[in-house]
Amino acid sequence: MDVEILSRIQFAFTVSFHYIYPPLSIGLGVMLVAMEGLYLKTGDKIYETMTRFWIKIFSLIFGIGVATGIVMEFEFGTNWATYSRYVGDIFGSALAAEGIFAFALESGFLGLLLFGWNRVSPRVHFFATIMVALGSMFSAIWIVVANSWQQTPAGYHIVGEGMKARAEITDFWAMVFNPSSIERLSHVLVGAFLAxxxxxxxxxxxxxxxxxxxxxxxxxxxxxxxxxxxxxxxxxxxxxxxxxxxxxxxxxxxxxxxxxxxxxxxxxxxxxxxxxxxxxxxxxxxxxxxxxxxxxxxxxxxxxxxxxxxxxxxxxxxxxxxxxxxxxxxxxxxxxxxxxxxxxxxxxxxxxxxxxxxxxxxxxxxxxxxxxxxxxxxxxxxxxxxxxxGLLRTSDALSKAVKADQVIFSLFLFTFIYTLLFVLFIYLLNKKIKHGFDENKPEEIPDYSKRNNPILN
Known part of the structure; x- marks a missing residue:
């Protein structure tokens, strides 16, 4: 196989593996907000117990997701140098926004979410849960915006010619609200809620x-x-x-x-x-x-x-x-x-x-x-x-210095490392699920919810 096919396979493999985790963290963030919100509303300890349990699962998913996502950014420079040069101004803005407005928000409140029980008030802890959930969604927003710009470019002009050509932003908000960003974002977020x-x-x-x-x-x-x-x-x-x-x-x-x-x-x-x-x-x-x-x-x-x-x-x-x-x-x-x-x-x-x-x-x-x-x-x-x-073909986006044998070697290496990470993830997830809940048995916890939300009784 040629370098283009191998590079596409490698990127598809790393993206597919990484994409196991962000939808889970986004969807679980919503579930955590619902569970802890019901606990605050009803005072029923069952909801606190389930929230604590799922926070542990969330932290595991978040950690593996961060580790597997870093590799893709390096691939842009190693395998897709022409592409990186072409979209650098566009992606730089979107990815910087993700780091500032999304990842910082999510990771900043994650510590409070994990270790804030009995250290802050229930309402403050619930606020941290909401912020982590919003942070995971904001991350999806900027990633989908960047990808949607590739699908339907807007708010740019082309500077330079030939191999030195690159897209520059002329209208930031036109780039953000390109013709496909909203419809694709809604589809992605709902898919994450399902996950x-x-x-x-x-x-x-x-x-x-x-x-x-x-x-x-x-x-x-x-x-x-x-x-x-x-x-x-x-x-x-x-x-x-x-x-x-x-x-x-x-x-x-x-x-x-x-x-x-x-x-x-x-x-x-x-x-x-x-x-x-x-x-x-x-x-x-x-x-x-x-x-x-x-x-x-x-x-x-x-x-x-x-x-x-x-x-x-x-x-x-x-x-x-x-x-x-x-x-x-x-x-x-x-x-x-x-x-x-x-x-x-x-x-x-x-x-x-x-x-x-x-x-x-x-x-x-x-x-x-x-x-x-x-x-x-x-x-x-x-x-x-x-x-x-309509602007840059995949065959023209490759790094000119990368050889097929180099891509094959890195693909085997990534496969080995990602397989180990996946086995570790499944092992830890299975261990937490088999262990069950750390609190008192749910059957022994008084049920206070009858005085509140009957749909969940």
Whole structure:
């Protein structure tokens, strides 16, 4: 393989591994705010117990996330020097804002979150919890802004020519609010809420299957179920809004998502299928004109297809992009169906009567992780062959001095180190979950919540 493919594989590997953790920390931050807020409102020690437990999980995820994120910044300079020069002015502003307004906020209050119990008042500790949760979201904001600028550049001009060309900011806020930043940010944040809430659902479903921590797990499961259900339904809205934006700003990407070639025809929406790139056909289960209807509320309106673009400007491989995108959609619909089923059983008063349902939820933590990873793969593979859409091709963004054997060696080294980190993470996470709660058994803690929020009883 050539240097470009190897460098893309290396960056995809490091980004994918890192992206396990930020969505979990963002989603868990929201869960911590909900749990501790209920503790302050009700005085029920069960909520304090679950908050303390999940803070420990949060700190583990935060630590691994920071360690795995540093490598990517070095890769910009080693493997993608031309790219770094080209976007340095844009990314410098966004990443500096992340460090100042996000990481500093999150890490600054993290110590108070971890060690502030019994040292500060409950309200001050709750404020620290909110700040950590906001810090994790602000971090996502600036990272998504930077990535969205690559997808839909705005607020810039080009200085220099050829290899010395680079983008400079002319309007900071136009760069921040580029055409895709808001819709992509909302989609990413809701995906993070799903990741955090499904982790809580999974762990407490496991406890319920094992008949451990029954009282506390029932309450925690219900909190997470509310967040997961709302987030799943919101993801339908944000996903549709994002797809509409892609149709306007990156029509080749949307055409690749559905394997749509002919611009003179309406676009079908496939539930599953296979793209024959040579014959430019798709075989599978489809809704005729479905994509046209979603975009224009008209089943017969033509949608711009891949044949409207030069072969060198089309994303590829088309079938891989098609499969990844549709698997992401399938996973999203599965999460929605699973949470709605659980909500229906809760309404019927039978939520915890079915062991098979709790068993499914105990393994469901993998769903939002896969969905988030596949979403990023869809967005980044669909952007190809551009690293900055319409301005800089991926093949031109490489470091000229890096050789294939160097990338292979570093890829093996990263794989080894990241595998060790992942094994360590799973070991520590499993150890904390198997250990359970450090406080009194939840069944022995008085339940004060009957005088307050009945939906969680």
């Amino acid at each position: 955090g809430s499904f982790l809580v659902l999974s762990v407490h479903a496991y406890y319920l299957v094992k008949n451990r921590h029954i009282a506390i797990s029932r309450k925690a499961f219900k909190i997470a179920l509310v967040v997961a259900t709302i987030s799943g339904l919101l993801q339908l809205f944000t996903g549709h809004h994002a797809a509409t934006g892609v149709a306007v700003n990156q029509p080749a990407k949307l055409a690749a998502f559905e394997g749509h070639y002919d611009s003179m025809k309406a676009a079908d929406m496939y539930l599953l299928g296979y793209v024959n790139q040579k014959e430019q056909t798709v075989t599978g289960l489809k809704i005729p004109g479905g994509l046209s209807f979603l975009l224009y509320q008209n089943f017969k309106k033509p949608v711009k297809g891949l044949n409207a673009f030069a072969v060198t400007d089309r994303p590829k491989p088309i079938n891989a992009i098609f499969q990844i995108y549709h698997l992401m959609v399938l996973i999203g619909m599965t999460m929605i169906g699973l949470t709605l089923l659980a909500m229906f059983l809760w309404w019927k008063g039978k939520l915890f009567e079915y062991k098979w349902l709790m068993t499914i939820f105990s393994f469901s933590v993998i769903l939002p992780q896969l969905g988030n990873q596949l979403g990023w793969f869809s967005a980044e593979m669909g952007r190809q062959p551009w690293v900055v859409y």
